[in-house]
Amino acid sequence: MIRDSGTIEKYLRRINTRLVWYRDEPLAPRTTFRLGGRADYLVEPSNAEEVEALVELCYREELPLFVLGSGANILVSDKGIRGLTLATRRLRNLEISNGEATLGAGWEVDEIASLLQEKGYRCLDFAAGMPSSVGGAVWMNARCYDQEVSEIFQEAKILGPNGITSHPRRAEEWAYKVSPFQGQRQIILEARFQLREDDPQRIKTDMDRLRADRESKGHYRSPCAGSIFKNNRAFGQPSGVIIDRLGLKGLSVGGARVSDWHANIIVNTGTATARDVRDLIALVKNKVLENTGFLLEEEVLYVGDWD
Numbered sequence: 001m002i003r004d005s006g007t008i009e010k011y012l013r014r015i016n017t018r019l020v021w022y023r024d025e026p027l028a029p030r031t032t033f034r035l036g037g038r039a040d041y042l043v044e045p046s047n048a049e050e051v052e053a054l055v056e057l058c059y060r061e062e063l064p065l066f067v068l069g070s071g072a073n074i075l076v077s078d079k080g081i082r083g084l085t086l087a088t089r090r091l092r093n094l095e096i097s098n099g100e101a102t103l104g105a106g107w108e109v110d111e112i113a114s115l116l117q118e119k120g121y122r123c124l125d126f127a128a129g130m131p132s133s134v135g136g137a138v139w140m141n142a143r144c145y146d147q148e149v150s151e152i153f154q155e156a157k158i159l160g161p162n163g164i165t166s167h168p169r170r171a172e173e174w175a176y177k178v179s180p181f182q183g184q185r186q187i188i189l190e191a192r193f194q195l196r197e198d199d200p201q202r203i204k205t206d207m208d209r210l211r212a213d214r215e216s217k218g219h220y221r222s223p224c225a226g227s228i229f230k231n232n233r234a235f236g237q238p239s240g241v242i243i244d245r246l247g248l249k250g251l252s253v254g255g256a257r258v259s260d261w262h263a264n265i266i267v268n269t270g271t272a273t274a275r276d277v278r279d280l281i282a283l284v285k286n287k288v289l290e291n292t293g294f295l296l297e298e299e300v301l302y303v304g305d306w307d
Contacts, residue, residue: 008041008061015053020044020090027076030068030087032131034223036076036274037304039085042068046090048189051159055187058084066303067187069133070108073140073225077304078274086187088135093190096121100154102192105135109142110211117203122196123152128207129214131226135188141179145210150174152194160186177230177299218259222267228281229264229296239296240264243284246291253280278302 005023012021025042028035045051058065064083068074091106094115101123103112109132113124126147127137136142138156142149155168158181173180181188219226229239243249243263251258255272258280259265266280285296 008057008063011057011061012041012043015057016050018046019050020046025085027068027071027080027085031071031074031076032223032225033071033075033268033272033274033277035078035268035272035277037078037080039066039081040083042085042087044087044090048157048159048164051086051091051187051189052164054084054086055159067135069105069136069139070131072131072136073299074301074303075225075274075277077302077306079305081304088133091135091189096195099195100192101195102190103134104190105133105138105188107134108132109134109137113207116195117200117207120197120200120203122198122203123193124149125203125207126210129211129219134191138188138191139179139181141174141177143177148174148176150179154192154194156181156191157189158186159189160184164189218261218265221261222259222269224259224265224267225300227264227299228266228284230299232294232297235292235294238264242288242292242294242296246287248284248287251280251284253277253283256280258284274304278306 012019021041021043023041025039027037027039043054045054055065057063066081066085068085068087088106091104093104095102101116101121109124109127109130112134113128116123117125127142127144130142130144132142137149138153153169155166158165158167167180231238235242240263243258248258249260249263254276255269256276257267257269259267266277281298288294288296
């Protein structure tokens with residue numbers, strides 16, 4: 001637990017009287033799995049200066065720091081997250097200039113794609129319906145329907161050990177579900193993307209089709225994190241097909257269950273704990289390894305206070 005909550009709360013108040021922060025905040029409502037414990041402190045900065053001040057606080061007080069976007073693709077421990085959880089959802093600046101859009105990291109991908117669609121631009125439209133923030137999509141190099149973020153990414157403004165800097169696109173740093181920001185002590189503040197002009201109704205039709213496809217695959221039927229495992233092309237088949245052919249649909253641990261409609265989705269049936277989900281993921285991995293020799297790699301990230 002926090003060593004000196006009084007000092008921390010005094011500092012939070014001094015950063016900005018309008019800074020939004022919570023102590024002992026439930027995280028389940030902030031994740032797509034709808035489970036997990038609490039954050040010691042959850043803070044919602046609205047600009048880069050506040051983010052810098054919060055990072056300085058963590059450095060001074062030796063606090064762990066976790067950056068939370070839309071809560072997709074993560075599994076938060078039942079014990080929660082120690083230290084300070086920095087939620088990006090109020091970082092929502094937008095600038096359109098010279099065929100490019102600069103987007104704050106906290107925008108929901110589906111929301112900002114729709115806003116740009118109305119203006120006659122394609123940008124992240126291939127990710128319509130995906131539950132992710134812009135920052136999370138860049139960090140993961142989100143890939144949907146044979147397109148990925150790196151194809152339109154131009155530059156990111158980041159906060160790292162050397163302060164606020166820009167990181168331009170370098171093709172060699174990107175790969176399938178890989179970006180240069182993974183494994184780094186950096187916070188993505190905003191990102192700049194290429195825009196492509198098109199008829200707004202044509203873009204909307206395409207986006208609605210993608211949303212309908214996600215819905216038909218059951219992404220919204222129950223709380224989940226979308227695909228649990230990455231697709232390894234060397235295995236010859238998508239992970240969901242491999243799991244399905246082993247008859248693992250419906251396999252359960254506690255309140256966690258391999259969905260009946262897509263074998264690469266694990267759902268919270270309403271009573272699941274984070275431990276249930278993690279144990280089920282391990283069980284599926286072991287069964288696939290035993291039967292095929294393939295070692296599946298999780299797409300979901302384990303965050304928080306795990307044993």
